Amino acid sequence: MQTTTARDLGLIRCETCGKLAFDVDHDGYEEHCPRCHGHMHMRATNSLARTWSLLITAAILYIPANILPIMTVTYFGSGTPDTIMSGIIQLLQHGSYPVAAVIFIASILVPLLKMVALLILLLSVQFKWVLDDRQRTRMYRAVELVGRWSMLDMFVIALLVALVNYGSIAHIVSGPGATAFGSVVVLTMLAATTFDARLIWDKQRTDD
Amino acid sequence: MLTSIPGNWIACKDCDLLLERVATPPGGKALCPRCENPLYQYREQGIERTLALAITGLLLFIPANLLPVMSLQLIGQETSTTIYEGSLVLFREGLYWTALLVFSASVVIPLCKLLLMLFVSGYLYLGRSSPLLPYAMRYYHHIDEWGMLEVYMLSVLVAVVKLKGMASVIPDIGLYCFIGLLLVTTLMSSLLDHDAVWQQIEHGQGRSPA
Numbered sequence: 001m002q003t004t005t006a007r008d009l010g011l012i013r014c015e016t017c018g019k020l021a022f023d024v025d026h027d028g029y030e031e032h033c034p035r036c037h038g039h040m041h042m043r044a045t046n047s048l049a050r051t052w053s054l055l056i057t058a059a060i061l062y063i064p065a066n067i068l069p070i071m072t073v074t075y076f077g078s079g080t081p082d083t084i085m086s087g088i089i090q091l092l093q094h095g096s097y098p099v100a101a102v103i104f105i106a107s108i109l110v111p112l113l114k115m116v117a118l119l120i121l122l123l124s125v126q127f128k129w130v131l132d133d134r135q136r137t138r139m140y141r142a143v144e145l146v147g148r149w150s151m152l153d154m155f156v157i158a159l160l161v162a163l164v165n166y167g168s169i170a171h172i173v174s175g176p177g178a179t180a181f182g183s184v185v186v187l188t189m190l191a192a193t194t195f196d197a198r199l200i201w202d203k204q205r206t207d208d
Numbered sequence: 209m210l211t212s213i214p215g216n217w218i219a220c221k222d223c224d225l226l227l228e229r230v231a232t233p234p235g236g237k238a239l240c241p242r243c244e245n246p247l248y249q250y251r252e253q254g255i256e257r258t259l260a261l262a263i264t265g266l267l268l269f270i271p272a273n274l275l276p277v278m279s280l281q282l283i284g285q286e287t288s289t290t291i292y293e294g295s296l297v298l299f300r301e302g303l304y305w306t307a308l309l310v311f312s313a314s315v316v317i318p319l320c321k322l323l324l325m326l327f328v329s330g331y332l333y334l335g336r337s338s339p340l341l342p343y344a345m346r347y348y349h350h351i352d353e354w355g356m357l358e359v360y361m362l363s364v365l366v367a368v369v370k371l372k373g374m375a376s377v378i379p380d381i382g383l384y385c386f387i388g389l390l391l392v393t394t395l396m397s398s399l400l401d402h403d404a405v406w407q408q409i410e411h412g413q414g415r416s417p418a
Binding site: 003004005006007008009010011013015016017018019020021022035036037038075091094096099102103106133134137138140141144147148149151152153154155156157158159160161162163164165166169170173174176178179182183186189197198200201202 | 213217223346
């Protein structure tokens with residue numbers, strides 16, 4: 001199989017439009033893409049450092065996101081603050097297993113697995129672990145693909161606070177956990193964007 | 209050493225492998241042989257389809273956002289909500305950042321995506337070029353993954369189940385428009401071949417090459 005990369009021939013691929021251009025001054029950077037006029041980088045700038053910082057921030061915020069209440073349901077005077085997990089447990093008690101499973105996957109499992117996957121990718125590139133490159137690229141694409149689904153709970157909260165507004169009889173108010181959780185989703189999505197998957201394959205060349 | 213880059217060369221987004229573009233059958237998709245990343249796909253009348261979907265999407269966008277999606281009945285009282293209303297309530301409760309996030313992902317970005325695609329595919333369909341085309345396509349690329357209508361749809365279903373025990377929930381006309389909008393935007397995103405659109409912008413040719 002032919003394994004010439006664009007970089008081997010001194011070519012930069014525009015990350016926005018895919019256009020190839022010469023890296024004229026051999027610094028891995030071109031001011032303007034000839035097609036879309038965006039900046040061109042041989043590899044994303046400080047990809048590892050940026051992804052690390054976004055990932056660590058997300059991991060820290062993951063704690064308040066799960067401890068603080070995301071909303072408070074007041075029903076006939078008695079109000080109970082709900083965290084993500086307690087909301088899932090309530091759904092289980094009511095017998096809504098499919099919905100409980102959906103929320104568990106979208107709000108707990110996906111953010112957690114995403115952070116673990118990014119951690120493995122970062123560590124493996126940083127310390128040049130010998131792992132299957134194709135598998136790691138697949139993992140990266142999975143992280144990119146599923147990230148958005150964690151926004152599910154944010155939309156549910158937005159719908160519930162707007163719908164359930166009956167004063168003292170029934171009332172739902174959002175909580176600070178929602179902000180923390182929203183930040184986790186956004187930060188992990190940004191971390192997936194700043195990670196340059198080509199770094200996985202670059203390593204292989206220097207090792208040969 | 210190379211002096212010019214052959215026009216049919218491309219590099220894989222995820223592994224930087226240098227490849228030559230080959231002809232794919234209609235509906236076919238080219239994958240990177242090394243990392244299996246989808247490189248490009250060939251769609252017949254891609255621009256025409258994108259234009260049609262963008263117009264349909266914009267038409268559906270208005271009722272989907274202005275009409276209530278759900279009503280809730282509890283002890284004889286009825287409340288209803290539209291898509292943007294949830295963000296407004298969150299904003300009033302002081303969760304500005306969350307409100308902004310929900311509003312962007314469910315209203316602003318889907319609208320921007322439709323408008324940008326109307327502009328790009330409209331110009332390409334008419335065979336006209338504009339210096340703004342590369343910018344429009346670039347912004348589309350950057351905001352693409354932040355429009356989350358399909359996630360919103362699932363959250364409507366979850367909200368219905370959560371409220372089931374408390375009150376009766378009635379789907380409203382806005383919800384049907386929203387489902388239509390969701391189908392149209394999902395089709396538009398999945399049928400769009402970025403590589404082909406960029407090539408057409410570059411060569412200034414309107415209709416897709418035979």
